[in-house]
Amino acid sequence: MTDSLAQRVSDELLPFVRHPAQYIGGEVNQLVRPGDWRAADVRVVIGFPDTYAIGMSHLGCQILYWLCNHTPGVCAERTYAPWIDAERVMREKGIPLFTWDTRQPVAEADIFAISLQYELCFTTLLNMLDLAGIPLRSADRTDAHPLVIVGGPQADNPEPVADFVDLVVIGDGEHSMREILAAYREYKAAGVGRREMIERMARRFPWIYAPNLYDARFHDDGTLAGYKPRGAGLPERIERCKTPDFDAVPFPTRPLVPWVEVVHDRISIEIMRGCPQVCRFCHAGFTKRPLNLRSVDRILEIAEQAYAATGQQEIGLLSLSTADYPHLRELADRLNERFAPRRVNLSFPSLRVDKMLQNIPQMANAVRKGGITMAVEAARDDMRRAIRKKVTDGNLLDGVREVYKAGWQRIKLYFMCGFPGEREEDIRGIVDIAEAISLERAKLGLPPGNVTASIGWLVPKPFTPFQWMAQPRVAYFRRVRDMLRDIARNRGRGFRVHVSGHAGYGAAAEMASENPWKAASQI
Ligand code: SF4
Structure with a gap:
């Protein structure tokens, strides 16, 4: 057979x-x-x-x-x-x-x-x-x-x-x-x-x-x-499995190298599991606790072995919020020292915007300057406060300016719509802030930055404060999508708006707890 x-x-x-x-x-x-x-x-x-x-x-x-x-x-x-x-x-x-x-x-x-x-x-x-x-x-x-x-x-x-x-x-x-x-x-x-x-x-x-x-x-x-x-001996409440010694746990030091192009073709090393932030919508922030750190020495050891086994030209330092890794500067310096002469780049896929500024020096030397991604989530300070996202317009623009100075010109911004209490100005604000970020580069005497604002829909997640929240109807998301596209069409030079179309499906799947057959057929 x-x-x-x-x-x-x-x-x-x-x-x-x-x-x-x-x-x-x-x-x-x-x-x-x-x-x-x-x-x-x-x-x-x-x-x-x-x-x-x-x-x-x-x-x-x-x-x-x-x-x-x-x-x-x-x-x-x-x-x-x-x-x-x-x-x-x-x-x-x-x-x-x-x-x-x-x-x-x-x-x-x-x-x-x-x-x-x-x-x-x-x-x-x-x-x-x-x-x-x-x-x-x-x-x-x-x-x-x-x-x-x-x-x-x-x-x-x-x-x-x-x-x-x-x-x-x-x-x-x-x-x-x-x-x-x-x-x-x-x-x-x-x-x-x-x-x-x-x-x-x-x-x-x-x-x-x-x-x-x-x-x-x-x-x-x-x-x-x-x-x-239904029977005796079965737990009433299911516990979460925790890896006892994160630093010592087996890690693939000879990772697979695909023959074809894949989304992330690099050495990936998880440097930290969990996130000390508790953004209200974030499932990972609430469930991956307590924080687990991998030691700098162990990360260097994995990087050396994985590089020898693959010859990859990029090492991704993965975590939910890499900027919160407490030894990031030491780690980046030591990796740079070893790998920069071999022309191996480092990537920091999930830096928080408010920490972006202080990490620019490490990133400037170590990272290929293709594009940089920032998870802004909401367009206005008050909404970000409400969802407990510690980013302000001020530190966002400060960070962006340093990013431009360090040589980047492409920026991708992630936003979500559908938060409780969302107002029209929160939607319109997405285009405003994307435009402001693009124009920040012009203030340095350079052409405007190439900015893409990517908008997804909030899917209320289990174990977060939003878990029992009703998601807005699909009609609401369609209206938001059309509004954003209209505004961007009339204003957009230097920035683009990309709106996801999947919210209704995600939430239907997330909330369909009583009748999975029905849910599956709806998706
Ligand atoms: S910083 Fe990112 S990973 Fe951490 S809680 Fe907020 S959204 Fe989640």
Whole structure:
């Protein structure tokens, strides 16, 4: 079956799709070799419910891939969502979803572990299950099917996908995956079947939620009141899994290097987990606590090893808010000292605007000056105060001026609309501030800055103060979108406005806790 599947992918799929190189696997630093899958006690497929270009840029999947394949007796392969043309061919020819490493059928895994990063991937999860030939509903699966386990930020609100998954992991992936692999191996050796295994896992690990073992309770008005475990020994309240020693946790020092262009083609090093800020809308800020830091020495060690193994020309220092990493200056200086002579750039993907100014010296020497991104979120000081975003027009313009002086000319600004109490001036203010930022460069005697204001919609997130808030109706977002486009059309020189069209879908998925089938069909 497997050999013939590998052959079928080569003969019947790859010649008929537009970008076949994204499906061939075998990247530099792939950990799985032919024969590993068959020899393993526990076979895992790590799935990312989006395209290869996005999935390969996701550090979490590379960490789990590394961790699983460094666990004795375990083989982990990867799969991603095929693009539309590939899916069409696969469905026409009956080619099931396969793994990228050695083209195994995903349905033959013991564990299918999927990272849910955003609401819009819920339907892709269903599509991937269907393509794999795994029954969509957990209740319809048998011992012949893998355990479908989801984690990641969207697992914090798993009800929209509750019928379709067997287990939900809340919290960090490293510690939980290690524990799950050990438990699975033990149960499999003892001949425990999937239903019993799900129950045992749910009782054993306080951070595992098995949706099928809980009943929903509702208030008189029909709103959700909570969930009650069906059996004894199941936790009433699910805890968040925390990685005990963040600095010592395994990290992929030989990351995969794709053959094709992907979204982030660089060495990515997570320098800090969590964020000391608590912006009111931010799920990550509220859930990833306490703050975990990776030491400067460990980061340097990872950077050296990853560079030697990949030859990448950029090192991304990742965290939710890199400017809050307390040793950033020392880290940037020491990395620069080692890597600048080798022409390796550093990137700081998530610097807070209010800290931008003080970080310009490190960035100016170390970062390629393509473009710089600032998450402004709201256009006016009072609204930013209301959402607890510590940015003012003053420090925004001060930061931008220094950015221009240091040589950048392209700036991307992120905004959100749909905050409670939002007024027309908050919407119009987006264009005003984008224009002001563009013109700030002209004040230095240079052409206006090239500014793009990107506007997304607030999706109220669980565990934030906005979690019970009703999202404005789609009609409101359409009106805002049209207003912004009109204003920008009449005013825009030097800046552009890009408005997302996905809010309604994201919120529908986030809030559809009572009827996931209905939600999935609405999306
Ligand atoms: S600074 Fe960014 S990551 Fe931190 S809480 Fe605010 S929005 Fe979230």
